[in-house]
Amino acid sequence: KLDATWVRDHVIRSPQGTIDVTDDSHLCYLIGKTGLAEPGSVERKYLDWCFVSGNSGLQARALRAAAHLGDESIRPLCEAIVRRDWAFVRSLGIVKLNANPDDNDYQRLCFAAVEALRTVGNANSIAALREGRRTMASTLDWLTYDVAEEIYWRVTGGLANEPVAPGAKRH
Numbered sequence: 237k238l239d240a241t242w243v244r245d246h247v248i249r250s251p252q253g254t255i256d257v258t259d260d261s262h263l264c265y266l267i268g269k270t271g272l273a274e275p276g277s278v279e280r281k282y283l284d285w286c287f288v289s290g291n292s293g294l295q296a297r298a299l300r301a302a303a304h305l306g307d308e309s310i311r312p313l314c315e316a317i318v319r320r321d322w323a324f325v326r327s328l329g330i331v332k333l334n335a336n337p338d339d340n341d342y343q344r345l346c347f348a349a350v351e352a353l354r355t356v357g358n359a360n361s362i363a364a365l366r367e368g369r370r371t372m373a374s375t376l377d378w379l380t381y382d383v384a385e386e387i388y389w390r391v392t393g394g395l396a397n398e399p400v401a402p403g404a405k406r407h
Contacts, residue, residue: 237265238269240269240270240271240272242274243266243269243270244270244279245323246265247266247339248266248267248270248279248294250323251306252276253278255278255279255282256282256333257282259289259291260341261292261293261294261296261297263282264282264283264286264294264298264300264301265297265300266298267282267283267301267305268300268302268303268304269278269304270306271305272365273301274358278381281403283298283301284350286298287330287331287332288331288332289308289332290333290334292334292340292341293344293346295305295344295345295348296344296345296346296347296348297354299313299314299345299348299351300348300351300352302352303351303353303354303355305356306355306356308332308356309351310330310352310356311324311353311356311357311358311360312324312328312353312355312360312375313328313330313331313349313362314349314350314353314361315349315353315357315360315361316328316364316366317342317345317346317349317362318346318349318353318365318368318372318380319364319368319369319370319371320342320406330394331345339405341397343376346368346372346376347379350356350365350376350379350380351379351383353365353383353387354383354386354387357387358385358387358391359387359388359391361384361387362384362387362388365380365383365387366380366384368380391397
């Protein structure tokens with residue numbers, strides 16, 4: 237079993253109690269897995285730094301970590317990335333994008349955004365996933381269907397909460 241406090245104090249943080257600003261996406265992963273990134277903490281500040289680093293790999297890992305932390309404020313960002321709405325992404329001021337994100341940047345960010353929506357997505361996220369499918373690479377299609385279905389079942393509560401037509405039988 238992972239001792240989150242030990243990992244935070246001996247792996248994530250330096251002996252001085254800070255996080256060295258590096259391009260190490262493993263730190264984002266560990267922050268997300270430990271769940272120890274309260275607002276204002278050095279862990280949260282590190283994730284925020286990753287978002288503005290300009291490194292799409294770090295940004296992708298930070299999106300996943302924020303989702304693991306249950307940070308629903310990233311939902312609009314993730315939905316905009318999936319739709320390739322770069323103007324809206326920039327207007328949010330969370331992530332610093334390259335002037336024209338190339339396909340590799342988009343693929344990294346989109347994959348992470350879809351995975352983050354699996355955790356923090358809502359009914360609006362399903363619409364964003366459907367809209368994004370029109371422009372995304374076919375390699376991500378299967379993932380968007382899977383995530384949209386998972387969000388749908390989580391949001392609706394499954395068959396027990398779905399409306400049934402009059403006279404229809406539940407199985």
